[in-house]
Amino acid sequence: MHAPRQADNPRTMALDSTALDSTAAESASIRVWDPLIRVFHWTLVIAFSLAWLTSEDRAADFHAIAGYVILGLVALRLAWGVIGTHHARFVSFVRHPREGVRYLVDLYHRRGHPCVGHNPAAAWMVVTLLASLTLTGVTGLMAYGAKEGLGPMGAVMPPWGEAADLLGDMHGVLAGFTLFLVGLHVAGVMASSLVHRENLVRAMITGQKKVREVPTGEPDPGASGPAQGMRLGLGSGWVAGVAMAVLLGAFLAAAGAAVAAPASAVNDRLTEYRGKGAGPFSADAGRKLFEATYTVEGEKRNCAACHTTDLKKKGKHQETGKPIDPLAPSVTTDRLTDSAKIEKWFLRNCKWTIGRPCTPQEKGDVLMFLQTQ
Numbered sequence: 001m002h003a004p005r006q007a008d009n010p011r012t013m014a015l016d017s018t019a020l021d022s023t024a025a026e027s028a029s030i031r032v033w034d035p036l037i038r039v040f041h042w043t044l045v046i047a048f049s050l051a052w053l054t055s056e057d058r059a060a061d062f063h064a065i066a067g068y069v070i071l072g073l074v075a076l077r078l079a080w081g082v083i084g085t086h087h088a089r090f091v092s093f094v095r096h097p098r099e100g101v102r103y104l105v106d107l108y109h110r111r112g113h114p115c116v117g118h119n120p121a122a123a124w125m126v127v128t129l130l131a132s133l134t135l136t137g138v139t140g141l142m143a144y145g146a147k148e149g150l151g152p153m154g155a156v157m158p159p160w161g162e163a164a165d166l167l168g169d170m171h172g173v174l175a176g177f178t179l180f181l182v183g184l185h186v187a188g189v190m191a192s193s194l195v196h197r198e199n200l201v202r203a204m205i206t207g208q209k210k211v212r213e214v215p216t217g218e219p220d221p222g223a224s225g226p227a228q229g230m231r232l233g234l235g236s237g238w239v240a241g242v243a244m245a246v247l248l249g250a251f252l253a254a255a256g257a258a259v260a261a262p263a264s265a266v267n268d269r270l271t272e273y274r275g276k277g278a279g280p281f282s283a284d285a286g287r288k289l290f291e292a293t294y295t296v297e298g299e300k301r302n303c304a305a306c307h308t309t310d311l312k313k314k315g316k317h318q319e320t321g322k323p324i325d326p327l328a329p330s331v332t333t334d335r336l337t338d339s340a341k342i343e344k345w346f347l348r349n350c351k352w353t354i355g356r357p358c359t360p361q362e363k364g365d366v367l368m369f370l371q372t373q
Helices: 010-027 035-053 056-083 095-106 118-146 161-196 198-208 226-232 237-260 265-275 283-290 340-353 360-370
Strands: 029-031 209-212 294-296 299-300
Touching: 029 095, 029 198, 035 056, 035 161, 035 198, 035 283, 056 118, 095 161, 118 161, 161 198, 198 209, 265 340, 294 340, 340 360
Parallel strands: none
Antiparallel strands: 029 209, 294 299
């Protein structure tokens, strides 16, 4: 009798079937990242890059807009991490830190297996980056308000003087730390892609990842519809992506309007002074300029001669004796609301008190001081 042909051998047929199944599994794709996550990721990359490249004073407006966008994106990501799709939710990927360490050790020894969503180490990188971005943005807002009197916190931040500079330094250190984290993140993506032979960058663009096998309990990629998609973690992705695009556009427009159109005449003046090379401005420096005594044409002069040392009280013109309304904006509410009148006031009073026109830096410092009254 002839030996059975290899094709007829049951054991060989089983092996062939396994090989085919394995090949099919290796080529299988699963939808992982919903549109909102992908738009968030790449918009954040662009916004952080712009913020870093526009950190100089002359590009402060663009830097502020980028910062507003980053904070808005972080807020959206935090919300989506609670109510979003399966792999976007924090509960689906944040594990004990020791699992992250174990994953890195396995990655170093080129063992372990790829994860469908965030791996344990990447999960903690996500959390750390979100925290660092938040602290960087908040300290930036505080420094912008305390040093320049601008932005959402410009009206509530006190003139902290040297403390305002410290806020600016903290903002810079945190921004540098965030950039360091970004570098670690990129290195981790490259290492995981090489060791596990997967293209993580492409996955964040297309939303699809190739997996050897679909884990038990993985949401059905075919699910659709807002209700079913939210429950299974996939179908609402496109709806959320469109919603995010609309919200992001509205946020960008609002942030641009807030920066491009100054909230007050004072902000208008400060913006113009910065365009002339002045800044940052200091309320303490403005107070010293206001309280100093100058000798002009052999006569000692100071601002208190007309406005008194308490700017919340009425003054009196030194030459004509005419009453002057309190200089403090908190008392005379329309004191600093007209750009033309502000410039006229500087032109007249600087020439009489100092004996020359005030520089843009001096004007900005005095306006910062007056806003504290």
